[in-house]
Amino acid sequence: MAVTMNDVAKAAGVSLKTVSNVLNNYEFIRPATKQRVQDAIAELGYEANLTARSLRSGKTSMLGLVLSDLSAPYYAELASKLMNAAARHGYRVLVEQSDADPGAELNALQGPFRQLTDGLLFTPLSIGADAIAGRAGSKPLVMLGEHIVDPRFDLVTMKNGEAAQALTAHLLAGGRRRIAVIGAHPEESAGTAGLRLHGYRQALDQAGAPFDPALIAPGEWRRDAGAAAVAGLLDSGVEFDAVFGLNDVLALGALHELLIRGVSVPRDVAVAGFDDIDEARFASPSLTTVSPGMDEIAERSVALLLDRLSGRETAEAGVHVESGFELRIRESAP
Amino acid sequence: MAVTMNDVAKAAGVSLKTVSNVLNNYEFIRPATKQRVQDAIAELGYEANLTARSLRSGKTSMLGLVLSDLSAPYYAELASKLMNAAARHGYRVLVEQSDADPGAELNALQGPFRQLTDGLLFTPLSIGADAIAGRAGSKPLVMLGEHIVDPRFDLVTMKNGEAAQALTAHLLAGGRRRIAVIGAHPEESAGTAGLRLHGYRQALDQAGAPFDPALIAPGEWRRDAGAAAVAGLLDSGVEFDAVFGLNDVLALGALHELLIRGVSVPRDVAVAGFDDIDEARFASPSLTTVSPGMDEIAERSVALLLDRLSGRETAEAGVHVESGFELRIRESAP
DNA sequence: ATGCTGGGATACATCGTTGCAGACGATGGC
């Protein structure tokens, strides 16, 4: 069997509870006693049993992260940074893939997954604010992304609208007039896709450029969907001189399809994305995109969640944090 | 407070233990009793407390996955598939990033992380077989990748040497004679890089082509290192007509640098990678690479680990599983 | 001396579950 606190207590000649007190940095312990306990711990190679601690204290020191698919580069990079941020505060991150499935998202919210974690970082994609509110329970919950902007929930996001507007303005400034958008989600308006599309339209309006619905292609946020969307546009005969992928993998799929079809980028068509994943910098041509400040997002969302856990943050209404952004102008849309 | 088994027992008019038996599918329970318990569970909305179960049973239903960096596409895709495979068997996966740091890898092996998991999927990068054997403990451990091939450990890997040989043969068959290799790790010979390099040399030997050490560029397995390696080769004046990136991100970094420098791919230089990450298919030009059968790797490594856990697999020596591979011939090296 | 204060350590109950051993009534063989 493993060494328990009881063994340590016996070895140090103190009570079980004193060992516990030493481990939990209880203030009033004589230095000599503390030393004896620590020596015993070192000698026996004692390691606290986290399961027992969790059962007794009700805390797991784990944060849950719910996202659709860990193999998507944006989520992979985000997860990596979140884990590092959490680790700095002594927490681990347990990841759950929802596949954007409503049932899976609900399960993550109330099932065993929730039980295993002290708080949740949640990227809802297919369920709404009311469904969440009804099942959120009492443990803290921080939303990531902007599918749900609701005063009831804490939210960490970026200035999607502003960023999309700035990026579109950049394309317009480069002389592009017919900017196709791919990856739109027609059903929603408040989600990430909706906000970015809104920013696009604002930029058009500001520049006095017309909005043409024929240029808006729906699609899931995957490389193949980006390629398919561009293929559809090309085949339909709609003219366009730029493509704005609502995220980077869409834009990279589009880029691929354009080049295959013999369309020169950026000469004939400029391409821009959103997210600034590592891959964007090394695409050929390299991809113009928006950097959402992922480090800041990761750091602040963990900080907010931990503030809720510790009770440092007590606001009744949801706290909304917005990170900054930066345009990354590269070869695909100079 | 949450609903406990005790509440269920009272509601159903049975003992605590009977509820436990129902939950654990104990054979000898009268259908009527079982039904009553299940009704009570449904009515009260009871959910088993996993922490308490873990403490009592000594099992967590979590598998540990140790890798260097979740943001690397290969690991992200692998982690995603492993999580899905584990979920199919009722297990969760807890990921730990080691950053290829020896201390972090040792910690994952014996620290709290190990305690939280029933078994480990381990991608060692910086520590050796002896260090692992000395600290492995008694919980099952399955190695991923081939940094460590040792009869003491279970291992799931792919035919690195054969695959690299086949890929190199393909390049040679295409008329390439001076194939640069980037991402070599000169210090090691048994690791992944070493095995792939070995396959490369075997292909050269078989074709009667000379081996030139000047064509071997070391580097970490990242995009920027791939770009830097190619830049170094170009600047040094060494001639080459193909680049074999020991993994895809290296090759993609190399591809990027070649195109920036005005080198035509594949006309002047062919480029090939290894891993077949999603991105390879959508690169421009699309990347010739080796598909390691990641689905199979994920499925079989989880199966092996669970077989060890359940005692279905009892081999004294390590079980070594090799998945198949397929060449994916694409535009970058047709 | 006595009472009070507060630092330092302890005993005991408790978190929610599962393993073990045994109880109980009904059945069946002899």
Place this chain on the structure above:
DNA sequence: GCCATCGTCTGCAACGATGTATCCCAGCAT
């Protein structure tokens, strides 16, 4: 009619830690 067996269910202890309440003693004021 007795004992062994079988199916079904139960009680108790235990997993390894923490919270609560309490106790003891030294130091100080009264």
